[in-house]
Ligand SMILES: Nc1ncnc2c1ncn2[C@@H]1O[C@H](COP(=O)(O)OP(=O)(O)OP(=O)(O)O)[C@@H](O)[C@H]1O
């Protein structure tokens with residue numbers, strides 16, 4: 528039987544300014560699943576993803592492969608859960624693309640040769656190897672997005688968590704990303720407005736609205752349910 532990769536029970540989150548972003552949220556993801564999180568702007572998708580590797584914390588509502596997210600477990604959780612932020616600016620802070628993609632592997636204590644190999648293969652996967660010595664800050668938005676994805680691939684996580692991975696990508700690189708994500712067999716959780724990407728990659732879909740999961744099921748069933756999508760300001764297909 529498949530293992531639980533992510534278990535969330537009754538997760539509530541209120542930002543310091545009093546904005547309630549998540550309400551009584553339950554979600555289970557099994558190892559090997561690819562789950563699409565869809566929903567209107569402000570639904571809470573990004574807030575939920577930020578909880579999966581402890582960037583936002585509450586007590587004991589989330590388990591990753593059975594582990595609570597505690598101070599002691601945080602390094603282990605972060606090595607297992609690779610999170611790509613919605614805004615790539617939040618992911619890139621080193622002098623060069625190579626250093627940004629190597630930051631995680633170096634931090635994990637990987638040997639120098641292995642760091643170089645991991646960085647090269649991650650950059651190749653997002654078609655950015657020729658940018659290795661460039662400054663991340665001077666890239667276009669789409670190029671930054673691809674490097675941000677590489678910063679996580681280079682860590683070989685067990686759960687890949689992507690927030691709007693296809694936004695700002697040109698058609699060629701969006702297609703290549705979809706191809707790459709299809710090829711990767713690890714557990715994937717993807718928040719996106721790109722429902723074509725969801726239909727190609729995700730086995731299951733959860734709709735978030737106003738901080739709650741309002742529907743979840745097989746991707747094909749959810750994406751074909753036009754009245755359900757319309758109730759949550761979503762639309763798919765002709
Ligand atoms: N740092 C913050 N402080 C206060 N409120 C916040 C903060 N970040 C997000 N919010 C609020 O929390 C709610 C959920 O936002 P979130 O970014 O999780 O939505 P989302 O579903 O990812 O939206 P989008 O589709 O636009 O990316 C929104 O009402 C938003 O205004």
Ligand SMILES: [Mg+2]
Pocket residue numbers: 572573574613690
């Ligand atoms: Mg978001």
